[in-house]
Amino acid sequence: MKYETVIGLEVHVELATKSKIFCSCSAHSYGAEPNAHVCPACCGMPGMLPVVNKRVVDYGMKAGMMLNCHINRTTTFDKKSYYYPDLPAAYQTTQWFAPVAVNGLVEIETSKGKKSIRIKQIHMEEDAGKLVHDIREDTTHVDFNRTSVPLIEIVSQPDLSSAEEVEAYLDRLKNLLRYAKVAECEMAHGTMRCDVNLSVRPEGSDKLGVRTEMKNMNSIEAIKRAIEYETARHIDAIEHNTEVLVQETRRWDDIKGKSFAMRSKETAGDYRYFPDPNVMPVVIDDEWFNSIKASLPEFPEVKRARYINEIGLSEYDADQLIKSIAICECFESAYAECGSAKDSANWLLSECMNILNSRQMSYDMLDVDGKALGKLIKLVSEGKVGRANGKKILADMFDNRDIDPETYAKENGYIVSNDTSLIEKVAKEAIASNPRAVNDFKSGKEKAIMALFGACMKQLKGNCDPNTLKEILIAEINKI
């Protein structure tokens, strides 16, 4: 019998607000000293009251709009109770009864074509802290830096059916949320985590199989392996009665390549949700709603069409650029500065990418001032700076956003010289010290001039218009 996998995802995304959801502590704890960003409020001390950070609602709404959701105009916060040492108040403030966004739709594309994934809801909530186990001392320490950092949980309907689709879906979420600048979505930083709900059923059946959940997955490769493993385990259980499937939470051990039962539905705690009386319902009026709507970015597809139809880029270039909002923004300001879309795309997709690759940085980590890049492109295309020197300047611009290409080129001797007497002098010297190349050229091997050309360029530190140099070289050879 053929089987199909049914997957629903709960994706936790850390919102990129400056401060936490209910206090003014910094929300950026990645890499910080333990407990450096804490206050009585996020430590759950009695007497502190939560005051909703409006920015969090802005971002939650924006995320909802990016995923084509309906925005609940009255959205409420609720308490979810459970005991765990990383949860200082013994309850998490989340949205249970009226989440900020519901009923969305996200389009993904895989090798099998396009597919729409329905979003059940997006709710805002606070993150918990982190436990640090000290094996030597046999103690556990708590780091509350992450406590109350705002999250959204994006709950999909069980519309995904393969690891490939899950990867495409997560990429798509990341792309859209980064376009809206509401989240970083970097699994390696813990700013995107994922719970995978999976069941298996005979192909074509409309009944769902027994569902298991794998919590807190934080690498796309691990997710893909876990999906393959769980699918096989479920099919095995159904076909060969190797085990009885139960609805349960499982832990994925990526090193062993296996999942292990954690707790079944029967033993799962009752979270005792109820509306948080300390947080008044948040009412989103038309003015607020419209201001967020107006602040939405151009969607990737719209950008793509514009790049192709209005700017005249190739489909390939447009597809590459829209993968990252950082690249798009850099491209758009470089283009505005230098006036050439083709050159701007080339510099970004070849030169910038080369530098990013050599530094093992992702697309989204591009941090180059687009206007400066445009200026550089102009300098090179106008022949004021040689292409090789242009690349050197670009590499330096990756390290220092404040570099003005023209000033920098002048200060570092990267300006092409118009002094023909100097070029003639260098050309004569090259000809004198390379009689073989000269002879070869004279006897018809046109390529032999490149050796002379290279020697001159080196001598001139690249600051020479290639055509001028070529002309002078030929003229000098002909004089012999």
Place this chain on the structure above:
Amino acid sequence: MKKYTVKTQTQSTAKFVADDMILTKDIPTCAGSKMLDGYVSLFEAEVLTRLADKGYGLAGKTDVGEFSIDLLGETSYNGAIIEDGVLKNATASVIKDGEVDFAITLDVNGSVRRAAAQDGLVSIKPTYGTVSRFGTIPVVCSGETVSVMAKTADLCKEALSAIAGHDDKDGTSLPQSEIDKTKTEKEIRKVAVLSSMLKGVDGKVSEKLNNVCEILRKNGIEVTEIDDSVIALSSAYWAVLMSAECCNNVSKYDGVKYGYRAQNFMGIDELYTNSRTEAFGFLLKSTILLGSETLSTANYVKIYDKALRMRRVIVEEFAKIFASYDVVLMPACSAFAYGEEDMKNTYKAYEENFYTAPASITGLPAVVVGGVQFVGNAFSENSMLSLAAIIEKEGK
């Protein structure tokens, strides 16, 4: 038997005490619980900051029952205060003895009002949201209100005006424009006595009620007894909301971060269980169990959600009454002294809530004066305190 801890005396002429639900920076705040024995907060309550800014001096703190959900404070881990076989409230005793001018208390479950009624003092539980709850130990966040207790209505009014006002640090704090409505006093001409709320009171309490009605009539105020069956239901639904929120709010006291930690435990679950078992008293434990049960998935819609809906129904019922009457008169307690029998009955506080729950569940202002309780429309606290001043004068 601790009544209160005296702090160094201040220069100011008007002095006050705060009960042990109000957080102070340099004096421990223990909420009457062994769990918080010696707990010193890193910050102080907004109301204390406001009073200090206006020159009022905090003379010390008064003990409360464990998380202030009991009758009068008898569940404090310091023990009950009993005088001549009668249960006493620490805050009311300090006021009665004239040691300070007024007291700032957190009215969690009516003990403040019961104490004021029994000791012949005046208390005001203002409209929910007019006084900041920032820096008060949270127990029943949807209903508890910082209140004032004093010998006279005028002192209550003075202290209330010093603490009322919008506070950005409290998400339930009303906008200043709303709070300003309390400044417009309205003369009280019509008082409704709810016959359904007279249930269970002893002879002395009904005598007081009659006395007050007489004084009101003498002052040209119309007193009408009306029949209403909805408001008398308040305590049942209040018990649901109160226990649920209490259960949730005291969950954080688990022996991990601060407060009492059991000596013997194996693993985190036992640390939680043993610490809470050893530190919490019987009434609080019962309340936690009740609250936990009402919030369970199985009961949420049946019990908790229904109580939330009934809260709205009760608010609407009061609104109907206030369309025809200015205030409602009702007892604050069933008797003016709780004896040994009452102390043995752990659930007596739940029973006595019958009289205090209507104002607690609705967030409406309540004034206790002359041993009785007035419940008024939102923002009518000052109008009621002016009426209280009349009753005070006539009662002497």
